[in-house]
Amino acid sequence: THKVREIRTILGGSFEVSDLSLLPAMPEVEETGPTFEDNATLKAVAASLLFDGWVIADDSGLEVDALHGAPGIYSARYAGPACDDAANNAKLLRDLEPVADAARTARYRCAMVYLRWPEDPSPVIAQAAWEGRIGRVARGTGGFGYDPLFLVGASARTAAEFAPADKNLQSHRGQALRGLVAALASGAR
Ligand code: IMP
Numbered sequence: 001t002h003k004v005r006e007i008r009t010i011l012g013g014s015f016e017v018s019d020l021s022l023l024p025a026m027p028e029v030e031e032t033g034p035t036f037e038d039n040a041t042l043k044a045v046a047a048s049l050l051f052d053g054w055v056i057a058d059d060s061g062l063e064v065d066a067l068h069g070a071p072g073i074y075s076a077r078y079a080g081p082a083c084d085d086a087a088n089n090a091k092l093l094r095d096l097e098p099v100a101d102a103a104r105t106a107r108y109r110c111a112m113v114y115l116r117w118p119e120d121p122s123p124v125i126a127q128a129a130w131e132g133r134i135g136r137v138a139r140g141t142g143g144f145g146y147d148p149l150f151l152v153g154a155s156a157r158t159a160a161e162f163a164p165a166d167k168n169l170q171s172h173r174g175q176a177l178r179g180l181v182a183a184l185a186s187g188a189r
Contacts, residue, residue: 002144003058003173010168010177020047020055036061036073036111037125048118056180060110060172062146064092064134066099075145085145089138092149096134104134108150110172112180124183128175132159143167 004019011017020026029046031039036059044057061075071078071088079087096104107129114124131153138148140160147159152170159167168174 003060006164006168006171006173007056007058007177009164010174011181018051020051023050025050031059031073034073036109037113037127039073040111040113040125041123044113044115044123045118048115048120054114054116056112056114056177058110058112058173058176060108062092062106062108062150063129064096064104064106066103066105067095070095089146089149092134092146093136101133101136105131106134106150107131108146108172110176112173112176114180114184124180126176126179126183128172128179130170130172130175 001019001021004017004021008015008017027046029043031042033039033042040057040059043059044055047057048055059073061072063069063072071092075088077083079091083091109129110127112126133151133154134146135149135151135158138158138160140148140158140162142162142164143160147167150159151157152159152162159171162170
């Protein structure tokens with residue numbers, strides 16, 4: 001729902017966006033793939049089986065260098081199968097406790113997959129990253145997930161301290177979605 005809100009805002013008024021995860025028939029898609037791109041494709045196919053129209057799916061996560069890329073594709077369930085943002089953030093702070101500030105580099109990644117039909121042999125895929133560092137205290141009330149710990153770029157501001165429009169201008173999701181729209185607009189379909 002957070003993601004859909006961001007996607008709706010980034011796309012603006014010329015698109016009607018429906019959140020297919022709210023369909024009662026939408027299964028909980030098991031993210032069994034090894035990459036963001038694979039998992040976004042699994043979600044897009046599941047949605048496309050239920051919906052006659054264009055479908056986009058996002059798979060995203062946080063990659064922390066000192067943790068060799070963790071939590072990565074497991075970002076949503078880093079602290080366990082039924083955890084929440086607070087538990088994930090607490091675990092991240094614990095795991096990075098001994099890591100010096102300069103080594104706390106990280107990035108959000110997003111893969112966005114567009115399908116016309118479930119069996120679309122020519123998906124459009126866009127990927128993007130948003131660089132930053134992991135702070136030592138949670139700050140800010142915007143965004144979701146790891147945003148209160150994610151210091152944007154080399155700044156001292158967390159993603160949760162950004163106004164929604166400013167986050168969308170820079171974020172992995174904003175960049176990937178604009179890349180997807182550009183690829184579609186270039187008419188390579
Ligand atoms: P997904 O729903 O399987 O793609 O998992 C995405 C997870 O990555 C979320 O639950 C968050 O933990 C994290 N994540 C992805 N994008 C963001 C973001 O923009 N802000 C904060 N956390 C994010």
